[in-house]
Amino acid sequence: MARQSISFTQPNDEWLKSQVDTQEYSSKSELVNDLIRQARNQQIEIDWIKAKLDKAENSGFSNDSKEQILAQAKSIIND
Structure with a gap:
């Protein structure tokens, strides 16, 4: 595991x-690693949504229902 030295503001x-x-x-290290994992997972979700939006904008319409799109988003988050 890589060792880093970082500084935090007093409130943080x-x-x-x-x-x-x-x-x-x-430990603080465990917490910071968990926060980073959460941010990485959120970025995956954001990238997936952006890709879906780009595809939708370029294709005009999606045949997927809002329920199907939501289910697909949830399955990616849970993987």
């Missing part, structure tokens, strides 16, 4: 400490 550091104090996370 206090928030990180409070999360560790509630024992939801065992």
